[in-house]
Amino acid sequence: MVNLTARDVEATMRNQHRVRNVSLVAHVDHGKSTLTDSMLAAAGLMALEDAGKVRATDTRDDEAERGMSIKATAVTLGYDFRAMRTGTATSDRYVVNLVDCPGHVDFSPEVTAALRLTDGALVVVDCVEGVRVQTQTVLRQALGERIKPVLVVNKLDRFFLELEVHVLSNSPCSVLSNSPCSVPSNWLRQTGILLTITYTCVALQLDDGEVAYQALRRVVEDANAVVAMYSDNELGNCHMSPENGTVAFAAGLHGWAFTLSSFAKLHSTDSSWSGVDEAEMRGRFWGENFFDAETNKWTTCRTGSATCERGFVGFCYNPLRNVIKACMNDKTSLWPLLNKFGVEIKAEVKDLSGKQLLRRVMQAWLPAGEVLLDMLVLHLPSSATAQRYRVDNIYDGPLDDPYANAIRNCDADGPLMIYIAKVVPAGDRMGRMYAFGRVFSGKVASGNKVRVISNKYLPGGGGKEDVFVKTVQRTGMLVGKTFQAVDGVPCGNTVALAGLDAVIVKTATLTDERAAVAAGTIKPLKFSVAPILRKSVACRNPADLPKLVKGLERLAKADPLIECSLEETGEHIVAGAGELHLEVCLDGLKRMAGVDILIGAPVVPYRETVVASSSRAVVTKSPNKHNRLYMDARPLEEELLQAIEDGRVGPRDEVTSRAKLLREEFGWDAGDAKKLWCFGPATTGPNLLVNTCKGVYYTGEIRESVVVAFQAASKGGVLAGEPLRGIRFHLCDAVLHSDCIHRGSGQIIPTARRAIHAAQLAASPRLMEPIYLVEIRVPKSAVSEVYNLLKTRRTKVLERQDLGFGTVVLKAFLPVSESSQFVQQLRLETSGRAFPELAFHGWRLINSDPLEDGSKAAMVMGEARERKGLGPVPKFEELGATF
Template identity: 55%
Template sequence: MNDEKDKLWPMLEKLKVSLKSEDRELSGKPLMKRVMQTWLPASSALLEMMIYHLPSPSKAQRYRVEDLYEGPLDDQYANAIRNCDPDGPLMLYVSKMIPAPDKGRFFAFGRVFAGKVASGMKVRIMGPNYVPGEKKDLYVKNVQRTHIWMGKKQDAVDDVPCGNTVSMVGLDQFITKNATLTNENEVDAHPIRAMKFSVSPVVRVAVNCKVASDLPKLVDGLKRLAKSDPMVVCTIEESGEHIIAGAGELHLEICLKDLQEDFMGGVELIVSDPVVSFRETVLEKSCRTVMSKSPNKHNRLYMEARPLEHGLAEAIDEGTIGPRDDPKVRSKILSEKFGWDKDLAKKVWCFGPETTGPNMVVDMCKGVQYLSEIKDSVVAGFQWASKEGALAEEHMRGICFEVCDVVLHADAIHRGGGQVIPTARRAIYAAQLTAKPRLLEPVYLVEIQAPEQALGGIYSVLNQKRGHVFEEVQRAGTPLYNIKAYLPVVESFGFSSTLRAATSGEAFPQCVFDHWDMLSSDPLEANSQTAKYVAEIRKRKGLKEQITPLSEFEDKL
């Protein structure tokens, strides 16, 4: 590092490190990097560590089967995964879609847990929304070819047995991001549990084409982008906007570059400024039971809202508790871990939004006639309302809605979905607004490495951006400090460049989504910070800036 090359060359000779003539011209950090790469290459060290320390599939699957398989752990499929059985039924998990060199098609890349997959074989594809016993998200198709990836190239093979990774051609039209594959006649197989990501797509941009005639290319490009990156979420808003949601500013930048250059052939795009997703929640139990009447005034729905217990929303996000669980197991977890009443824990109707989100509907009614007939309509109204909350039409989070009582018309024709779904939605909004509604903002965990002289600049930038440091540790044997801080995602745009400017480029930040944090001010109070955020979101979505008043949702007897 001190350019004392006369001492360096004899040392390298003793270590048997030989450098190319062009590498000998290097100096300082690039020279040190090249010497270390030649002397201790990371590839061979990592490969050796993998060989010595990572368990083989036959060993690992024995104790990992309970985390992998969603069905009963004593059926033939679980046993085949447990024993890594090449003669058992095929169980294959596709974890990602890899774009093919011709840009038009995708390889379905995954791992064979049991059985073997062969070229020309018919397989049963169970998508992420597949429910055992139903036909939704289920396909039976042929695998055209099987390949093994070897670095950047792939080798075609006839078949791939369990314990190996495989890439398949011909399935990309039926798999969006992930799926479970089994033999076509294995109708009672359950899917392998989908991967959970530690980050959430909380930063969004709207994209549009400069030339209107390129719109079909944009739609097709977004579909292919969603396939190629398991983290990105592409949606179309009611206003017709095409939205791309990513984990952060840099992730979105990469996604937009891929979309424009790889999937759309260089078509010019108009990209909006990045916006942040918020969540809506409640602070306490509803101050009263609210009532909404159906459009024909013959049905009444009484509801209350309350916040979910601490840690329950996170448990639902992580998949510890969910709609696919055995109701007995779920009620046991709710009563033992979260202090729910045992009878109440058995009466969970659904989760939402998207049937898996961190909000719940619970039935508190006693002796109500025809209740089972309107359950599906109430659930549909809840899915609609929890996806578009009363404050700013953002997703709800951490709210439990209790159906306290229901008064229904005796004739089935007067209590159909058209009457009950909008009533349930209005009752849910009214319950939310009577339970001290609040806004949640996403927060990054930021790790910064910097020398001591840069600490002042780091603290001042974090203070400007509403961040706060919760850990500062000096790395042993170095002049560097490791700083951990929380930073609101809203304030994170341009954070890296501001930090580098304040520390003369000596601080290196890394951001990852960590949690949702409640904004302390009341969104219903005029001129509060949260009310300003709500007004901005509503304006962006083309809604009235004022929150719809409670009287619009609640009816009087």
């Protein structure tokens, strides 16, 4: 094994064609971290014997305790492509910037942040569990970021060591040898195969591997179905296939993996392959290709002969099975097999037995680290290649300005453009943090002064308080929890920067201190979940409040999604994606603050909307009685609402192009489309303020005041002080005093806010509640218990799918307000046999009038107003509004 030094890695970074930025993504517990160990071992960063055991990228204590990744962990490693084969250092070096991402849905914002910084995704799928909900989510996110995926079908050791397959008499396997063609792709779902987990090392009893092949093919096809659904034309062909080398098969826990090329090389000396190149050999190892050993001929369907086997089974699966069986049961037959395959093992390995022997033999024969790193180098794009088609997807400025051109060309001599996707605690007693991101153009070095543009900055909106000039104290690479300092990092690489954490909250764009041309920013991240579960926190000792506030500031910086806010009642609120996310973040808050913290009960946020248009415009008068504003409200079109939340329509769009889109795609009036004043709340939310006044003077002068009132009103509606969602407000008319002194902001802002609240009341206001999409895997014998529990929590069951293994998948909508202790109670009711997954799905209307006493919505509204210290809902007269 050839180890590259930090200086070697730093030198290789300068060649962007030899840089690979890769995220490891998967569903929870599908084996990402164990596979990462193997790649670290192949790069010389850990001992091969420890690969799969240490989980080096689980750097936090709570990750080790829970046995799951919580934070994305970056590792920069050097890889000598030829040295793995020759044993001597060569000039064929690559830098691989890996980011091992968590798989639990509550921590998917970590995946979103990692994908922005990388160009390729190593998607890991458990060969038995298959493509799960979170697998689909991360694939969709990756393709949305124009990230090219490759696939690893993991945990193949489960086929050989854990699963016993009993083929029922009516299974297609019993007649497989007489079948003239292959088994259909959905065969495993339709048959009566019973998979029974055992805890003894029993070799898998299959019909010569055919069932194993069908299971693997199903996983590959399911993954490609997701890719086909969300593929991007600019990204090109992302179809993953074993024949092309973009699918690997692995057992991360035992440190071995292979692609079809591995066995193509193994069998290349066979006389039956004379004159056949490696690509053609790979093609015959997958799909409808069968080899008859007796006639030494290939066919595209079964001949019915006992010696006719599928290519994958005969040339890949059977050699694996024979070696594993020999390791576990009969060592005497193992050594001839290893000699046949050209595998050399150390003398001390021969004294081992069982799984220990299996592990060392398979690592020597099919080392996972080499196979996976080879696949990343050969089949994922370099930085220089990827940035050409990613620039318009990530850059928010003009696509012909110097910054866009430098990103497109991955120009190390161009203007500096860095995106910081997250802030990482340094792990020292001083509480320092590193800004972790990607250099898209230019080069950053220690001592450079950079302009830090925060994620709150809006182009053209002033916002000088959101732009800072700071000095980079140190530049470096992250290797797990270790910061490795380097002189400088050129474009195309990930980077860790010290000295900027004081002004960066979550994300930021860094540019040159003195740029000749105003720089655009990197587009904000789009998360697949939302911070919809909240808890209040307080100090047990009031004197510790400053420490709590400092801890909340650090927590808000360190987590991409978490929101920390101070309510008008004085409560400190922490909002997260789910119960597990909040639990982890609050545990971290206790450590960061170093004080005893009291945690309140979960608080569920709601949204306010309207379901009808105002019958007439409402009018409110200014305090001096010299100005009148006329407002009406109506529901926003569902398609437009979705487009705003997806980022297709927003305040950063060019006015003319946005007006054209609103007119042509959403049927807006041409005049209204041009007079869209703002989005809200926070200038980006899914509510619109439109000026539809005609022939009214001075509206341009009051615009800023009306917008300020709209932002405040949309942040807290009239019903329960909750944010508005999906409402379009029109400023229909205005009567304004001719003297600007009498129509200043002090007169217009409160008037406009009362008008907006009154218009909301006049348009059939309603409340919306957040809902989870729940997927529950449960044995058929426990389905009734699951249904009984769902009935008690206002749940709507959407789908029931029978997998054919005695297992059922239920999908349902679960209100977030009903989700407290749901997972624990479900496991209790089913004796641990049900496995639920909860993911935020969206907002659902509460079908009752909140202004009607005794209704469900009225009770929700009353609880929210009482919690916030609000009085009764104001009436029209109290708002000073009339029709």
